[in-house]
Amino acid sequence: MTETQKRGGVVVKHGDALEFLPASLVVRIATCPPISRVPGARKPLLGITVAGGEIVPVVSMDGARDTATLVVCRYMGEPLGLLGCEVLATGHFDADPSAEGVVLFEGKTARALDLAATFATLQRARWALEWEG
Amino acid sequence: MAEKNRFFRLWRRGTSGSKGAARSITEEGALWASHARASEEATKAAEAAERAASSTAKQRATLDAGTDEARAVSTRSEELQRQVARLADAFERLNVIALNAGLEGARLGEVGGKALSLVSSEVRSHADRGVETAREVGRTIAESTRELATLTSRFDEARGHGADITQHASLAAASAAESSRALADLGERLRTATGSDPETAQAIAQATEHARALVVALGALSGRVPRALLASALRPMLEPLVRSLIEDEGEDEPTKES
Numbered sequence: 001m002t003e004t005q006k007r008g009g010v011v012v013k014h015g016d017a018l019e020f021l022p023a024s025l026v027v028r029i030a031t032c033p034p035i036s037r038v039p040g041a042r043k044p045l046l047g048i049t050v051a052g053g054e055i056v057p058v059v060s061m062d063g064a065r066d067t068a069t070l071v072v073c074r075y076m077g078e079p080l081g082l083l084g085c086e087v088l089a090t091g092h093f094d095a096d097p098s099a100e101g102v103v104l105f106e107g108k109t110a111r112a113l114d115l116a117a118t119f120a121t122l123q124r125a126r127w128a129l130e131w132e133g
Numbered sequence: 134m135a136e137k138n139r140f141f142r143l144w145r146r147g148t149s150g151s152k153g154a155a156r157s158i159t160e161e162g163a164l165w166a167s168h169a170r171a172s173e174e175a176t177k178a179a180e181a182a183e184r185a186a187s188s189t190a191k192q193r194a195t196l197d198a199g200t201d202e203a204r205a206v207s208t209r210s211e212e213l214q215r216q217v218a219r220l221a222d223a224f225e226r227l228n229v230i231a232l233n234a235g236l237e238g239a240r241l242g243e244v245g246g247k248a249l250s251l252v253s254s255e256v257r258s259h260a261d262r263g264v265e266t267a268r269e270v271g272r273t274i275a276e277s278t279r280e281l282a283t284l285t286s287r288f289d290e291a292r293g294h295g296a297d298i299t300q301h302a303s304l305a306a307a308s309a310a311e312s313s314r315a316l317a318d319l320g321e322r323l324r325t326a327t328g329s330d331p332e333t334a335q336a337i338a339q340a341t342e343h344a345r346a347l348v349v350a351l352g353a354l355s356g357r358v359p360r361a362l363l364a365s366a367l368r369p370m371l372e373p374l375v376r377s378l379i380e381d382e383g384e385d386e387p388t389k390e391s
Contacts, residue, residue: 089254090232
């Protein structure tokens with residue numbers, strides 16, 4: 001009998017889909033503090049905020065619903081705040097054996113949130129800001 | 134003496150053979166009776182208007198107190214709503230803390246973080262219920278505040294109606310007072326026109342009734358009792374009266390001519 005593998009992290013609702021963020025990438029979940037807008041910043045960059053004593057760029061997720069909870073992640077050593085995801089649960093979730101990085105939450109599959117793509121979008125926005133600025 | 138003469142003069146008008154004169158004195162009596170009734174009703178109307186104004190003033194005071202209380206409750210409801218909002222916010226923060234505890238549990242690994250994850254999950258479920266309940270209470274309070282606002286506006290409306298009633302009561306009181314004055318004036322004019330007053334008119338009406346009754350009684354005795362016996366029995370009482378009437382008629386003649 002094979003034991004189901006568990007994965008620790010955060011399940012969020014993004015639009016109508018469920019997504020999973022591994023615990024290694026998530027720093028904290030916070031009630032959204034005030035966001036300071038950055039002149040020339042483009043979507044999805046909303047601005048910057050201070051969370052846990054460091055400055056965090058805040059990115060708006062597409063199809064955002066909940067704008068009260070901020071999920072602070074760290075990707076490639078850089079902090080990144082995700083706004084608009086509805087945090088459904090934190091803890092250990094059964095890993096879906098058929099797909100890499102996918103977990104099961106209340107009978108539904110939650111695929112891994114593509115933080116790399118989000119980070120790349122943020123970087124593009126940042127470069128655009130620097131070029132135009 | 135003059136008063137007595139006036140009475141007899143008026144009474145004679147009532148008892149004289151002329152049907153017109155008799156009707157006239159009866160009409161005068163009825164006129165005075167109507168005047169008295171009208172005066173009484175005008176007084177009652179004035180008193181009723183005064184009572185209505187007084188009751189409306191009391192009602193207005195009650196409504197004012199009710200409105201003040203409703204406003205105070207409304208203010209307290211708003212404060213309560215703010216407190217409930219703070220409560221909901223505290224539960225939401227507790228929820229976030231529980232999520233972070235779950236995240237820490239996830240970081241500790243499946244075995245090490247299990248207890249933390251379980252506590253986190255339990256706290257979250259309670260915090261969620263707390264948020265939901267606080268929001269429900271907030272909605273109920275908001276609804277009650279709206280109903281209170283409606284109640285206050287109804288009170289204001291009732292106060293407006295009360296003010297209208299007070300105004301109408303004042304008008305009614307003024308009209309009743311004016312009616313009383315007009316009736317007093319009418320009474321004076323009636324007194325001048327007829328030469329009588331309510332008391333005299335009533336006394337004459339009664340005397341006329343008695344005189345008629347006497348005539349009827351005498352008619353019934355006619356032929357059954359000797360005339361001489363009847364005359365001797367009635368003379369002591371009727372002679373002064375007849376003399377008085379004859380004297381009065383004699384005095385009355387020049388007045389008639391003038």
